[in-house]
Amino acid sequence: MGLILHEISASPPVRAVKLCLKELGLEAEYKLCNLLAKEQLGPEYQKKNPQHTVPTLEDGDFIIWDSHAINGYLVSTYAKNDSLYPKEPKVRAIVDQRLHFDSGVLFSALRNIGAKIFFAGEKEIREEDKQKVREGLAFLEKFLEGKKFITGDSFNIADFSVYTTASCLLVFVPELDKYPNVAKYFDTCKSSFKGISTDDEGLQAFKDLFKKATSG
Template sequence: MTPKLYYADLSPAVRGTLLAIKALGIDVELKPVNLMAGEHLTPEYLKLNPLHTVPTLEDGDFVIWDSHAINTYLVGKYGKNDSLYPKDLQKRAVIDQRLYFDVGILFPRVGAIVGSLLREGAKTVSKDKADLLTQGNYYLIPDLIALLFS
């Protein structure tokens, strides 16, 4: 049975999962979710994912959401080797460190900025939201991106 990925193109998390799927070379049925129309809030979608987020993966009778969890699951189940998520604990710890940094620090801070622009109608980024990226020296975005992908 082909796994189904519920997704929205505008989601950076979805794009990360699509990259993992491509790197693994697996076939996935793509199921678009129109966030602007509220499809992620329908009773059917909430049965799959009570957090109403994308991406959500349905693999047979197993359902999981959150791109980080989906990606590591896909690598574990469909990976031909451990190059994307090594068994070596130190190498895996570095990958986990970057996954947790993304989910715990980077994504919420960038999300606050994007959310104010998209959902609140802001025309500029407020100083308090911009300051979120400078706390802890996170203002070095090019260096940060290089670190995440090194």
């Protein structure tokens, strides 16, 4: 039995896992879980993932969710080397810090806005929520000083998460010109990730959802 990924293409965390799968040369069966239709609240899905989030990965009888945990598992289980999630403690600590930065700062700002726009029906982004996005992007801009990627000269699983989340934040607050390091980082990621063409489709799906949710 192969890998099964429960997903919706517009989700930044799903995009992060797809980037990791592509980088590792792994195939997976994709099963749509339409969050807007509340499919994640069905009893079968909640049995697999009580937090009813995407992505959720099945590997045989093993089930894991949260994109950061999924990607760490994929690299630890299937990678031929540890370049995407280095084992050296100090190097891994920096990667982990960036992963926690993504979940605790960048994605927190994204989820805060997304819940109001996609699920509560709000049409405008509140100014205080935009400011949270700007604060997160300002941190990212600082982290990228003198670096090609989020921790140095080569990319790792933290880049999959940071890139996908930040690209969606800039859909909400389109101010990329204020963050030259982030802009350069985006270009570097786009020219480096094997799965960037599929990822671009996911980003466009997110843009389309946002446009639909805020129109009218």
